[in-house]
Every structure is written in C-alpha cells, then in structure tokens.
Amino acid sequence: MNGKDRKREIGFLFAWNGLREVLKSERNFRIHLVAAVFVIAAGLFFQLNLLQWTIIFLTIGLVLITEIINTAVEKMIDYIKPEINQNAKIIKDISAGAVLLAAILAVIIGLLIFVSEMKETFM
Numbered sequence: 001m002n003g004k005d006r007k008r009e010i011g012f013l014f015a016w017n018g019l020r021e022v023l024k025s026e027r028n029f030r031i032h033l034v035a036a037v038f039v040i041a042a043g044l045f046f047q048l049n050l051l052q053w054t055i056i057f058l059t060i061g062l063v064l065i066t067e068i069i070n071t072a073v074e075k076m077i078d079y080i081k082p083e084i085n086q087n088a089k090i091i092k093d094i095s096a097g098a099v100l101l102a103a104i105l106a107v108i109i110g111l112l113i114f115v116s117e118m119k120e121t122f123m
C-alpha cells in the first residue's frame with residue numbers, strides 16, 4: 001500500500017471513529033436510529049416504490065447528519081467555551097434548531113407517505 005492509500009485509509013478510520021463516538025455519547029442519535037429502523041420496517045410492510053424509498057432515505061439521512069453536525073458543534077463549544085456564555089448558548093440553540101427543523105420535516109414527510117399508503121392498503 002502506498003503512502004497516499006494509507007493516508008486515505010487512516011482518514012476513513014478517523015471518520016468511522018467519529019460516527020462511533022456519536023453513537024456512544026448521543027442518546028438522541030440512538031433514538032433517531034431506532035426511529036429510522038421502524039420507518040424502514042413500515043416501508044417494507046407497505047412495499048414503497050423507488051421514489052418513496054429515495055425520499056425516506058434522504059429524510060433519514062438529513063435527520064442523522066444534522067444530529068451529527070449538532071453534536072460536533074456542541075462538543076466544540078464545550079471545548080472552547082465550557083463556562084456559561086451568551087454566545088455559546090446562541091450557537092448551541094441554533095445548532096439544535098437545525099435538528100428540530102429536520103425532525104419536523106421528517107414527521108411531515110413520513111405522514112405524507114405513510115398516511116396515503118394506509119389509505120390505499122386499509123380503505
């Protein structure tokens with residue numbers, strides 16, 4: 001393996017480490033993951049089409065990725081400004097706001113897809 005490949009592999013390992021850290025330390029991330037598993041199970045039950053699956057996976061990704069970035073922001077603020085500080089508060093609140101928005105969008109998209117599927121299947 002040449003130096004460039006080795007560097008790329010190490011970079012990948014660091015990134016993987018980051019995901020493991022979020023999984024280990026963030027309860028909300030684990031809750032979102034469990035929710036994603038339920039949504040995928042529901043998708044299999046209702047036999048979603050290609051477009052619906054694409055939207056579902058994009059939405060799951062949006063929620064998980066915003067949660068990961070929010071965690072990075074929180075950890076960065078805790079590192080550079082561990083004491084009570086108004087700017088630290090605003091930065092964390094804005095970052096948490098991104099997760100909230102993604103979660104609200106996910107609920108709306110989930111309702112749009114699954115309510116129409118339920119109507120077709122059960123009514």
Ligand SMILES: Nc1ncnc2c1ncn2[C@@H]1O[C@H](COP(=O)(O)OP(=O)(O)OP(=O)(O)O)[C@@H](O)[C@H]1O
Pocket residue numbers: 026027028074081082083084085086088089090092093096
């Ligand atoms: N250094 C700080 N100075 C002022 N307010 C802060 C500070 N740190 C956190 N806060 C306030 O507390 C809220 C919660 O921050 P915290 O870092 O505990 O995140 P959290 O929402 O509990 O996230 P998690 O549960 O994922 O760790 C922030 O949104 C902010 O309003």
